[in-house]
Amino acid sequence: MSLWKIAWRSIQQRAVASALTAFAMGLGVALVVAVLVIYGVIDKSFRRGSQGYDLIVGAKGSSLQLVLNTVFHIGESPQPIPYSFYEKLNRGDFGTAVDTVVPVCMGHDYKGAPVIATIPDMFDRLRYLNDQRYEFVEGGRNFRMKAPFEAVVGSMAAQKTGLKVGDTFEPTHGGAAAQEPDDGKGHHHKVKVVGILKHTGTPNDQAIFMNIEGFYQFGCHTGGPTRAEQLLNAKPAQPKPEPPPKPKRQGILPGLAPEPAEEHGHEEHAHADHAAEHEHAEHVHGVPMDQRRVSAILVCTNQDERSRLGMALPDIINNGPVAQAVFPAKEIHQLFERIIGNIQLVLLILASVVVVVAGVGILVSIYNSMSDRRHEIAIMRALGANRMIVGTVILLEAILLSLGGGLFGVLLGHGLVGILGPTIAAHTGVMVSAWQFQTNELMLIPSLIILASIVGYLPAASAYRTDVAKSLTAGQ
Amino acid sequence: MLQIRDLKKSFTEPDGGDLPILDIEAFDLAAGEQMALVGRSGCGKSTLLHVISGISRPDSGKVKIGEWDITLFTEPECDRFRAEQIGYVFQTFNLLPGFSALENVLLGMRFAGGRIDRARAKDLLDRVGLSHRMTHKPTQLSVGEQQRVSVARGLANRPKLLLADEPTANVDSGHQQQVVDLLRGVCREENVGLIVVTHTPEVANQFERIDNLEEINRAVVVA
Numbered sequence: 001m002s003l004w005k006i007a008w009r010s011i012q013q014r015a016v017a018s019a020l021t022a023f024a025m026g027l028g029v030a031l032v033v034a035v036l037v038i039y040g041v042i043d044k045s046f047r048r049g050s051q052g053y054d055l056i057v058g059a060k061g062s063s064l065q066l067v068l069n070t071v072f073h074i075g076e077s078p079q080p081i082p083y084s085f086y087e088k089l090n091r092g093d094f095g096t097a098v099d100t101v102v103p104v105c106m107g108h109d110y111k112g113a114p115v116i117a118t119i120p121d122m123f124d125r126l127r128y129l130n131d132q133r134y135e136f137v138e139g140g141r142n143f144r145m146k147a148p149f150e151a152v153v154g155s156m157a158a159q160k161t162g163l164k165v166g167d168t169f170e171p172t173h174g175g176a177a178a179q180e181p182d183d184g185k186g187h188h189h190k191v192k193v194v195g196i197l198k199h200t201g202t203p204n205d206q207a208i209f210m211n212i213e214g215f216y217q218f219g220c221h222t223g224g225p226t227r228a229e230q231l232l233n234a235k236p237a238q239p240k241p242e243p244p245p246k247p248k249r250q251g252i253l254p255g256l257a258p259e260p261a262e263e264h265g266h267e268e269h270a271h272a273d274h275a276a277e278h279e280h281a282e283h284v285h286g287v288p289m290d291q292r293r294v295s296a297i298l299v300c301t302n303q304d305e306r307s308r309l310g311m312a313l314p315d316i317i318n319n320g321p322v323a324q325a326v327f328p329a330k331e332i333h334q335l336f337e338r339i340i341g342n343i344q345l346v347l348l349i350l351a352s353v354v355v356v357v358a359g360v361g362i363l364v365s366i367y368n369s370m371s372d373r374r375h376e377i378a379i380m381r382a383l384g385a386n387r388m389i390v391g392t393v394i395l396l397e398a399i400l401l402s403l404g405g406g407l408f409g410v411l412l413g414h415g416l417v418g419i420l421g422p423t424i425a426a427h428t429g430v431m432v433s434a435w436q437f438q439t440n441e442l443m444l445i446p447s448l449i450i451l452a453s454i455v456g457y458l459p460a461a462s463a464y465r466t467d468v469a470k471s472l473t474a475g476q
Numbered sequence: 477m478l479q480i481r482d483l484k485k486s487f488t489e490p491d492g493g494d495l496p497i498l499d500i501e502a503f504d505l506a507a508g509e510q511m512a513l514v515g516r517s518g519c520g521k522s523t524l525l526h527v528i529s530g531i532s533r534p535d536s537g538k539v540k541i542g543e544w545d546i547t548l549f550t551e552p553e554c555d556r557f558r559a560e561q562i563g564y565v566f567q568t569f570n571l572l573p574g575f576s577a578l579e580n581v582l583l584g585m586r587f588a589g590g591r592i593d594r595a596r597a598k599d600l601l602d603r604v605g606l607s608h609r610m611t612h613k614p615t616q617l618s619v620g621e622q623q624r625v626s627v628a629r630g631l632a633n634r635p636k637l638l639l640a641d642e643p644t645a646n647v648d649s650g651h652q653q654q655v656v657d658l659l660r661g662v663c664r665e666e667n668v669g670l671i672v673v674t675h676t677p678e679v680a681n682q683f684e685r686i687d688n689l690e691e692i693n694r695a696v697v698v699a
Contacts, residue, residue, distance in 0.1 A: 379572060388552075
């Protein structure tokens with residue numbers, strides 16, 4: 001008969017008190033598990049969300065806001081930047097520095113799912129998480145550049161909105177697009193769903209992506225000069241160049257300064273180029289290039305050029321007056337380190353305090369039972385058990401209670417995560433499953449054993465010191 | 477087999493003074509010998525059993541069991557020796573309530589550190605008439621059955637000496653003889669020395685040797 005069994009029998013003998021003690025431990029562990037799992041999944045989701053491109057180029061301002069809005073579709077849409085910025089990055093002097101450039105326009109939604117206007121390259125050329133290609137559910141495909149009113153829907157957005165291939169919908173302006181003309185109203189263009197994205201575990205799962213050309217035909221992200229353009233245009237020394245001037249502005253290389261509207265009036269020429277590049281056929285009837293805006297530009301730098309021009313690109317953009325280039329991975333890392341990581345730490349500390357309190361509960365429970373058990377201990381000693389054995393039995397009892405409560409807590413924690421999963425997914429787009437185990441959960445086992453050893457020490461020492469003769473006599 | 481020489485044992489009183497409990501010049505028991513130890517309450521009978529079993533340490537003197545003087549043992553050695561060589565049967569049986577009859581017998585083997593001999597444990601329970609009650613917990617057994625389990629447990633490790641501290645005190649008169657017969661019979665079969673402490677003349681009179689501790693204990697402890 002092992003000492004574990006002797007300890008287990010002792011627990012069984014005080015079943016109710018033991019169960020309550022283990023339950024308290026389980027609650028604490030469940031909290032720890034829930035925090036670890038949810039934050040682990042959020043951390044992974046945040047970090048994987050930005051994969052597939054190196055840079056985000058957007059209006060100057062909060063870099064975090066730009067990343068949150070562009071990558072995670074959270075918060076206010078940043079001020080737009082001229083479309084020409086995209087063109088310059090895409091095929092201007094920096095053509096060799098970049099591999100893929102994808103413009104995105106935000107500020108619309110449909111039934112709570114953000115509608116993002118972009119180009120097919122978003123799914124044809126960009127990758128997500130460990131270089132995986134975007135795939136579509138059977139029967140679906142990517143939208144085509146020549147079909148302005150086509151869209152594809154993220155897996156969770158499809159669930160949320162009920163959209164399926166062949167359905168049509170009318171995007172409406174979200175709160176972020178307050179500056180645009182028909183706030184809160186649907187556009188009188190039906191956008192047709194041509195594909196549903198397979199689940200990626202990225203924030204793109206909860207968004208709808210439509211052709212940017214159709215978006216411009218809504219009259220969105222268009223208008224007069226942006227603030228940046230006004231700034232540039234207000235500069236006196238900005239003569240109409242022929243050929244286009246080589247701007248001498250600090251840090252701005254040729255081609256990266258947005259061209260004033262009047263300089264950019266060759267709409268048909270521009271459209272023709274763009275059409276040639278994107279096999280574009282219909283948008284020639286859309287918005288003139290100089291009136292187009294984009295919320296952000298996703299840039300995948302050319303790996304071969306990274307050490308030279310690609311590396312210099314962020315500084316060049318940031319030194320200019322119009323836009324900023326941010327590294328999404330860096331921003332997200334900082335977000336986690338500074339804010340979310342600290343919240344997690346605080347929650348973990350609180351949950352750990354609950355576990356420690358539960359551990360103290362085990363101590364109190366076993367210690368209080370010692371007066372009743374002293375006679376049993378004396379019997380064991382009389383039967384030949386030495387002090388070390390009876391002390392060990394008490395210690396094992398604390399460990400069993402702790403581990404039993406811990407196991408219950410792990411199951412409870414994951415059950416809790418499973419129950420909360422759909423709510424978390426609905427609010428954040430982060431899929432959390434009850435079966436997502438974090439490797440740091442394994443740390444719970446040694447932690448609980450150490451905690452049990454600490455809290456079990458006092459009653460074990462009390463058992464160790466039991467006066468056998470006195471206790472045997474007292475029990476007669 | 478058991479030799480006690482110049483044994484002294486005292487307790488410390490609340491005022492700090494010594495209260496002599498035992499002062500025995502000589503006490504012997506041959507291998508396989510059976511005896512009753514009688515005496516009034518407080519004359520040191522239970523204390524003597526505790527000293528013989530190594531549960532309590534004497535202040536001085538020798539307690540030799542077989543070839544070993546247990547007063548020279550360290551406490552862990554004493555515990556081990558007790559587990560292997562001495563059986564104990566208590567007045568209140570002292571079965572561990574969380575364990576079945578069989579497990580209570582096995583526990584004694586566990587603490588002796590040797591092989592757990594389930595066959596012997598079952599055999600002992602069979603010999604005390606409890607083959608049908610092995611999986612029952614103490615609370616599911618009658619008083620007589622509990623004492624029989626206690627006897628089986630005391631003999632589990634094939635001890636040289638079995639100490640029974642008023643084994644019939646909590647047993648009704650109908651079962652007293654049964655317990656005595658069982659103790660004597662099994663000890664005879666196993667050639668185990670037996671000391672039975674008792675207040676009951678009917679029990680004591682069944683033994684060829686009856687020692688009155690008051691006569692051999694020079695400590696003045698009787699009220």
